[in-house]
Amino acid sequence: MKKRKIVAITVTVVLLAFIFHKLNWGELVQTFKTFNFKNMLGIVVFYVLGLYLRGVRWKALLMNDPKYSALHLGEVFTVGSMLNIFLPARAGDVYRAYYLGKVKNEKKMKVFGSIILERTLDGISVFLILLGAVLLYCKQEWILNITYGIGALFIGSMVAFYLIFKYNKINFICEKLVEFCKIFPEKFSAVAGKLITKTGEYANSFMEGFEVLDSFKYSMIAILSSIVVWGLECYVVYLILGSFNLGLGFAASLFVISLISFSTMIPSTSVFLGPYQYAYILALGIFGVEKSTTLAVSTVHQGILMVILTIIGVYYLLKFNISIKDIETEEIAEQKV
Numbered sequence: 001m002k003k004r005k006i007v008a009i010t011v012t013v014v015l016l017a018f019i020f021h022k023l024n025w026g027e028l029v030q031t032f033k034t035f036n037f038k039n040m041l042g043i044v045v046f047y048v049l050g051l052y053l054r055g056v057r058w059k060a061l062l063m064n065d066p067k068y069s070a071l072h073l074g075e076v077f078t079v080g081s082m083l084n085i086f087l088p089a090r091a092g093d094v095y096r097a098y099y100l101g102k103v104k105n106e107k108k109m110k111v112f113g114s115i116i117l118e119r120t121l122d123g124i125s126v127f128l129i130l131l132g133a134v135l136l137y138c139k140q141e142w143i144l145n146i147t148y149g150i151g152a153l154f155i156g157s158m159v160a161f162y163l164i165f166k167y168n169k170i171n172f173i174c175e176k177l178v179e180f181c182k183i184f185p186e187k188f189s190a191v192a193g194k195l196i197t198k199t200g201e202y203a204n205s206f207m208e209g210f211e212v213l214d215s216f217k218y219s220m221i222a223i224l225s226s227i228v229v230w231g232l233e234c235y236v237v238y239l240i241l242g243s244f245n246l247g248l249g250f251a252a253s254l255f256v257i258s259l260i261s262f263s264t265m266i267p268s269t270s271v272f273l274g275p276y277q278y279a280y281i282l283a284l285g286i287f288g289v290e291k292s293t294t295l296a297v298s299t300v301h302q303g304i305l306m307v308i309l310t311i312i313g314v315y316y317l318l319k320f321n322i323s324i325k326d327i328e329t330e331e332i333a334e335q336k337v
Contacts, residue, residue, distance in 0.1 A: 015274035024292040031296035039239040047308055050232040051078050057225035060218045061114045063211055067104055075316045082313025085271055109202050113209020123154035125230045130258035137251045138286055165210040174200035233257050240301045248287055255283040276302055
């Protein structure tokens with residue numbers, strides 16, 4: 001954990017040093033002044049709509065289980081997304097799994113598996129957006145190679161998850177490992193056997209979250225809802241860019257949403273400070289927008305969405321009445337079992 005913090009701080013400092021190097025402060029301030037609030041209503045409405053539509057997708061990933069409602073799942077997603085901004089190590093995703101596990105009496109690892117599948121689907125969706133943008137507007141070989149690499153990562157992950165789910169050999173592997181441990185002293189083999197068996201149970205529960213991969217109907221609902229969700233994300237970026245009168249078309253929003261989405265995978269401090277701004281600079285740099293102007297735009301973009309997400313997220317967090325400390329306590333108790 002300590003090493004992760006050091007890496008995150010280092011990455012943030014290095015990127016911020018590059019961002020602020022030879023920055024035109026006058027142009028930065030002037031860009032802030034040009035922001036027009038005419039699109040604010042649309043930004044808020046379409047962004048919030050996207051949050052709740054993610055609940056529809058999550059319900060499909062959970063095989064349309066009647067004990068879940070799309071609205072409630074959208075609320076839980078919003079809280080998790082808010083926590084991911086301010087807490088390290090994707091704590092919001094852990095919160096989502098433990099919260100649903102507690103209130104719906106569901107296997108937490110199964111819920112977490114559905115969240116991992118959701119993230120993989122997001123990665124594929126953003127990859128397709130980036131691929132379309134690159135092929136249509138920027139066919140530079142190095143960008144294409146990076147894009148194909150990203151696609152291979154997420155599509156490869158999806159294929160791997162499908163194969164593991166379809167040809168589940170977890171119990172078989174665990175049984176063989178337990179047998180192998182019997183060659184060691186009895187005390188060691190007994191402890192190792194319990195550990196392997198418990199790990200196998202968790203792994204099987206986790207893979208239950210991928211059950212939707214065996215359902216064409218709900219897989220298609222999840223895919224189609226992903227297309228709508230990311231289409232809304234792109235449109236929100238388009239509205240924000242349009243508020244600065246930069247004369248950029250919809251293509252710019254495709255590059256922005258792709259790069260800032262992937263930038264959240266880079267280790268950094270809270271609120272993704274550093275990678276987010278650098279990704280924005282790379283995206284609009286393709287269209288010749290100056291670094292100072294881009295920094296102002298990215299700050300406004302991030303600020304608006306953080307305010308919306310925080311207001312809604314805090315409301316539901318208080319409504320749910322379960323804290324991160326509750327989750328940590330329960331996690332420790334389970335580890336002792």
